[in-house]
Amino acid sequence: MKNLFRVARWEFVTRIKSRSFLFNTFVSPFLFAAVITLPLFVFNMQPQISTKLIGIIDLSGLHIKEELQRELNRSYRLGNRSSEYMVMNVAVGNSPVYKRMATKYQEIRSRLDSINNVYNQIKEQRMQYYKNRHIPNRDYVLRSSYEKLQNTRDEKELTQIELVRFKTALDSVYKREAQKMADSLLYTDVLNAYLVFQPDFAKTGVVEFHTKNPGDLREVDRFEKILQTIIIKKRILDDQIPRSKIQKWFRPIRIKRYQLLPQGDQEWNFYVQFYGPLIGVFLLFMAIFTAGGYVFSSVLLEKSNRVIEVLLSYVNSSQLMGGKILGLGFLGLVQILSWILITVLMLAAGLLPADKIAYLNLQNALYFIIYFSLGFLFYGSIFVTIGSVSASEYDAQQINQLLRTIAIFPVLLSLLVLANPNAPLIRFLSYIPFLTPSFMIMRIPLSSVPITFDIYATMTLMVVSIAVMIWISGRIFRMSTLMIGKKPTPQEIWSWIKVK
Amino acid sequence: MDKKSEKNILEVQEVSKRFKDTLVLNGLSFCVQGGETFGLLGPNGAGKTTTMRMIMNILRPDSGEIYFNGTPRNRLEGVHFGYLPEERGLYPRARVLDVLVYFGTLNNMPRRKAEVEAIRYLDRLGIIEYTDAHINELSKGIQQKIQFIAAFLHDPEVLILDEPFSGLDPINQTILMEILEEYKKKDKILIISTHMMDQAEKICDHICLINQAQVVIDGAVDSIRKKFREDAYFIEFDGDYSALSSMEDIQILEEGKHSYKFVLKKGRLSLADLLKKVEEKARIRRFEVFEPSLHDIFIRLIQQQAEEKA
Numbered sequence: 001m002k003n004l005f006r007v008a009r010w011e012f013v014t015r016i017k018s019r020s021f022l023f024n025t026f027v028s029p030f031l032f033a034a035v036i037t038l039p040l041f042v043f044n045m046q047p048q049i050s051t052k053l054i055g056i057i058d059l060s061g062l063h064i065k066e067e068l069q070r071e072l073n074r075s076y077r078l079g080n081r082s083s084e085y086m087v088m089n090v091a092v093g094n095s096p097v098y099k100r101m102a103t104k105y106q107e108i109r110s111r112l113d114s115i116n117n118v119y120n121q122i123k124e125q126r127m128q129y130y131k132n133r134h135i136p137n138r139d140y141v142l143r144s145s146y147e148k149l150q151n152t153r154d155e156k157e158l159t160q161i162e163l164v165r166f167k168t169a170l171d172s173v174y175k176r177e178a179q180k181m182a183d184s185l186l187y188t189d190v191l192n193a194y195l196v197f198q199p200d201f202a203k204t205g206v207v208e209f210h211t212k213n214p215g216d217l218r219e220v221d222r223f224e225k226i227l228q229t230i231i232i233k234k235r236i237l238d239d240q241i242p243r244s245k246i247q248k249w250f251r252p253i254r255i256k257r258y259q260l261l262p263q264g265d266q267e268w269n270f271y272v273q274f275y276g277p278l279i280g281v282f283l284l285f286m287a288i289f290t291a292g293g294y295v296f297s298s299v300l301l302e303k304s305n306r307v308i309e310v311l312l313s314y315v316n317s318s319q320l321m322g323g324k325i326l327g328l329g330f331l332g333l334v335q336i337l338s339w340i341l342i343t344v345l346m347l348a349a350g351l352l353p354a355d356k357i358a359y360l361n362l363q364n365a366l367y368f369i370i371y372f373s374l375g376f377l378f379y380g381s382i383f384v385t386i387g388s389v390s391a392s393e394y395d396a397q398q399i400n401q402l403l404r405t406i407a408i409f410p411v412l413l414s415l416l417v418l419a420n421p422n423a424p425l426i427r428f429l430s431y432i433p434f435l436t437p438s439f440m441i442m443r444i445p446l447s448s449v450p451i452t453f454d455i456y457a458t459m460t461l462m463v464v465s466i467a468v469m470i471w472i473s474g475r476i477f478r479m480s481t482l483m484i485g486k487k488p489t490p491q492e493i494w495s496w497i498k499v500k
Numbered sequence: 501m502d503k504k505s506e507k508n509i510l511e512v513q514e515v516s517k518r519f520k521d522t523l524v525l526n527g528l529s530f531c532v533q534g535g536e537t538f539g540l541l542g543p544n545g546a547g548k549t550t551t552m553r554m555i556m557n558i559l560r561p562d563s564g565e566i567y568f569n570g571t572p573r574n575r576l577e578g579v580h581f582g583y584l585p586e587e588r589g590l591y592p593r594a595r596v597l598d599v600l601v602y603f604g605t606l607n608n609m610p611r612r613k614a615e616v617e618a619i620r621y622l623d624r625l626g627i628i629e630y631t632d633a634h635i636n637e638l639s640k641g642i643q644q645k646i647q648f649i650a651a652f653l654h655d656p657e658v659l660i661l662d663e664p665f666s667g668l669d670p671i672n673q674t675i676l677m678e679i680l681e682e683y684k685k686k687d688k689i690l691i692i693s694t695h696m697m698d699q700a701e702k703i704c705d706h707i708c709l710i711n712q713a714q715v716v717i718d719g720a721v722d723s724i725r726k727k728f729r730e731d732a733y734f735i736e737f738d739g740d741y742s743a744l745s746s747m748e749d750i751q752i753l754e755e756g757k758h759s760y761k762f763v764l765k766k767g768r769l770s771l772a773d774l775l776k777k778v779e780e781k782a783r784i785r786r787f788e789v790f791e792p793s794l795h796d797i798f799i800r801l802i803q804q805q806a807e808e809k810a
Binding site (some may be wrong): 002003006007010013014018301304305306307309310311312313314315 | 553556557558578579581583584585587588589590591592593594598602603605606607608650651
């Protein structure tokens with residue numbers, strides 16, 4: 001038993017002074033935190049810098065621009081109180097194609113006007129003829145003027161049809177040219193985005209949102225909300241309801257989120273709630289994989305340079321294996337304690353707003369340490385096994401990669417955990433030993449109700465799986481450490497586990 | 501423990517070991533007494549390393565048992581044993597003293613004592629200046645010396661060295677031999693495994709030759725050599741004397757550039773007559789009764805065994 005601690009001490013002391021450990025403890029967490037929070041900062045900072053220009057191509061004739069601008073002004077303002085969004089119609093007046101079409105359209109229109117004039121004149125004249133019975137050749141005049149009237153009416157109708165058709169063509173040219181214009185403005189970053197309203201917008205409600213980055217959900221969400229209000233207003237207005245009433249109906253609501261916690265309600269902040277536990281999981285992941293990496297590189301080294309023979313002649317294989325896991329586990333613990341210390345120091349220095357982050361408390365720190373230790377013992381015994389059965393660093397890296405993928409999996413589901421930390425799926429997944437520590441570390445701070453049962457049950461489960469895992473890896477470790485240059489087959493490994 | 505007053509004794513009794521389909525050791529038995537240098541010899545793959553690993557309790561025999569002073573090996577702690585494996589290796593990034601102290605403490609030495617002893621041996625082997633160096637900065641020879649120290653720092657009762665002299669220069673070989681001599685005087689057990697027969701001849705008192713999982717010969721070096729003496733002579737001339745090879749009274753066994761190894765054919769010629777005859781023609785530089793070297797015995801026995809098999 002003493003030798004177990006001697007091995008542990010050796011592994012601990014030789015690693016704690018190493019540069020890679022210091023880097024992983026004191027530099028990479030900050031790098032990591034910077035990497036994931038940087039986009040957040042940029043995201044939040046950006047609107048403070050400038051007003052965003054939004055282009056509009058309005059074919060609906062509903063004059064959406066003014067309405068949209070008014071609503072945007074009301075809802076979104078910058079720090080300096082100026083409007084966050086500026087709406088402008090995309091002008092196409094300079095496009096030669098459109099100009100030509102527009103001139104022609106004007107021509108047709110004025111022609112229609114003049115025909116209309118002529119038509120009205122004839123009609124008036126004929127009225128005179130009817131009233132005045134003393135006109136010579138009255139019958140003839142009436143008849144000929146009737147013919148004239150008919151011809152003019154035909155011409156008028158034809159011109160009207162032509163005008164409508166031309167208008168449609170003009171609209172599509174307008175849309176095409178405007179979009180061409182808007183695209184180039186978007187491309188040169190003059191516009192942040194532009195919206196296209198089709199002529200039947202009021203009916204269909206379809207709006208095109210063109211932007212360079214359609215992934216910006218927040219922007220899309222805002223426009224969707226505002227346009228929804230606008231179109232409903234328009235539809236209601238069409239139903240002859242007084243404007244003042246509508247305004248009253250549409251007074252916007254604002255949701256403030258509070259979370260119920262044992263120590264009282266707390267205002268809820270998405271970023272704090274989401275990124276905090278996520279950083280926690282990443283740190284856990286890093287600690288386990290840093291120390292775990294040491295475990296198997298140490299086994300591989302001893303195996304490849306045959307120190308293992310000397311060691312095994314002085315200590316037995318379970319002491320050696322246990323010592324390694326214990327020593328490097330302590331290393332991970334030191335890492336985690338230094339992070340907790342750093343967090344405490346940051347809290348003390350006021351760099352972190354303690355009152356806003358309820359989950360930064362002693363109890364959760366304790367859970368963090370417990371789940372780390374359990375996770376480490378579990379993964380540590382796997383790492384030892386991998387190290388001992390691998391013929392080379394390359395083999396070991398491959399399996400390690402697979403383990404990493406499994407262990408990081410909970411992060412992919414972090415949004416689901418955030419939405420409902422106690423959803424059946426999430427609860428189920430927390431009972432898979434590979435995933436337990438990561439899921440529980442996210443769930444404990446996020447859950448609004450105490451999950452004591454899950455905590456104790458998963459801890460028990462972890463302890464049992466660790467015992468099984470260590471038993472298995474002990475058997476494999478014992479047999480495989482003396483093999484060199486050859487990878488054991490799965491059958492061989494199975495027979496080692498079975499052997500009495 | 502009334503055995504304490506007696507000599508240390510290590511017994512290997514009917515030990516067999518099988519790896520998958522190959523029988524590595526088949527009922528191997530030998531016995532080593534304290535105060536003698538025991539040589540475990542054999543060609544590659546004979547089972548030497550497996551035997552040593554079993555003595556070190558790294559492997560367990562399938563059948564048979566190993567006793568040290570009457571106690572089965574697996575009931576003893578590793579402290580009584582020291583081991584230098586054939587393939588050398590240490591922690592490359594660690595410091596010399598740290599590694600030695602680590603191995604010392606694994607054998608129940610107090611830290612302080614391990615440090616003192618380590619420094620003493622480092623001084624003795626002339627590498628005291630590397631005490632705080634990192635192992636990967638050192639030459640192979642120095643690394644090997646450090647591994648020696650690691651093997652006997654805790655003053656074990658049984659010391660097993662696998663190919664101890666390979667890679668050492670003559671001066672260091674001599675220093676090491678001195679240390680081993682001193683160790684032997686304490687009536688402790690020293691087991692050396694080697695391929696280098698001339699080395700084994702020089703330092704071993706007792707050898708055991710194993711081949712194909714079995715003991716071929718086991719005994720004191722002197723008695724083995726006596727047993728294999730073949731009445732052969734060795735003669736060396738100044739200059740050339742090829743006429744010797746055509747003489748009918750002798751049978752040439754081996755021919756060198758200016759030397760011959762031969763036996764007299766029975767009843768033809770006495771040794772004195774032969775020498776007289778030769779001296780008339782050429783100047784003899786060296787003449788001696790030929791003692792078979794372990795090397796020769798080794799090769800002869802193994803060939804014999806192969807022939808018997810065939």
